[in-house]
Amino acid sequence: ADLSGHHGAAIVALREDPDMYRRLSSCKTRKGVKFAKCIKTGVDNPGHALVRSPGITAGDAACYDVFREAFDPVIAAWHDGYSKDATHLTDMDPTKILDLPSALDGGGSVLSVYAEAVRNLEGICFTNACTFEDRGRAEEVMASALEVSLQGESLAGRYFPLQGSQSFVGRPSGMSYDEEASLRDKGLLFKEPDSPVLVSAGFRRH
Numbered sequence: 001a002d003l004s005g006h007h008g009a010a011i012v013a014l015r016e017d018p019d020m021y022r023r024l025s026s027c028k029t030r031k032g033v034k035f036a037k038c039i040k041t042g043v044d045n046p047g048h049a050l051v052r053s054p055g056i057t058a059g060d061a062a063c064y065d066v067f068r069e070a071f072d073p074v075i076a077a078w079h080d081g082y083s084k085d086a087t088h089l090t091d092m093d094p095t096k097i098l099d100l101p102s103a104l105d106g107g108g109s110v111l112s113v114y115a116e117a118v119r120n121l122e123g124i125c126f127t128n129a130c131t132f133e134d135r136g137r138a139e140e141v142m143a144s145a146l147e148v149s150l151q152g153e154s155l156a157g158r159y160f161p162l163q164g165s166q167s168f169v170g171r172p173s174g175m176s177y178d179e180e181a182s183l184r185d186k187g188l189l190f191k192e193p194d195s196p197v198l199v200s201a202g203f204r205r206h
Contacts, residue, residue, distance in 0.1 A: 001043060008042035008055015009074045020069060029066050033059030033129045038067060040128065044200035054078055057201050059129030061120070128202040136167055143168060162190075 003011050014020055024035040042055025054074050064071050072084045124134050143159035150156040165174035183189040193203040
């Protein structure tokens with residue numbers, strides 16, 4: 001494929017080192033993810049010189065090690081020099097949260113706060129490489145966590161399969177139209193991905 005007009009960081013790295021694909025294409029993770037699967041988003045989407053993208057997506061956690069040669073420079077460029085030897089720091093001390101912006105000192109109000117946490121499930125491939133069976137397993141794990149494991153805790157909740165879904169035994173037809181409308185009005189309904197990058201990364205598969 002002619003990648004001369006592609007701008008994803010991983011694709012640029014491949015152009016600078018054309019032999020990298022040969023070195024990595026024969027490798028795969030223990031769950032069977034190959035290098036071609038990882039760079040599919042970068043190959044499918046040329047992007048724009050002024051709107052850069054990583055151009056690579058891990059298919060499972062092992063990809064970061066097996067294909068380190070491709071991932072390390074992209075991660076460093078995307079995360080302000082984050083080196084391959086760096087350690088991710090976690091600090092949950094709420095007393096270290098900075099004061100509110102000075103604009104609110106005069107009695108202003110915070111109108112909205114949005115927080116998003118994204119995690120992967122151990123033993124299940126990431127979105128671009130997971131199988132139909134993987135997705136079913138992920139659904140089972142999350143539904144059980146919300147409705148059983150967290151029962152009685154503040155984070156407990158109820159799992160709502162998408163309208164028309166047949167994969168969850170507890171709700172064989174998915175959520176009702178009224179439930180779907182309610183979640184959409186509250187901004188809690190997952191939007192169907194329409195970005196070419198997300199679609200080529202497998203986010204729209206059923």
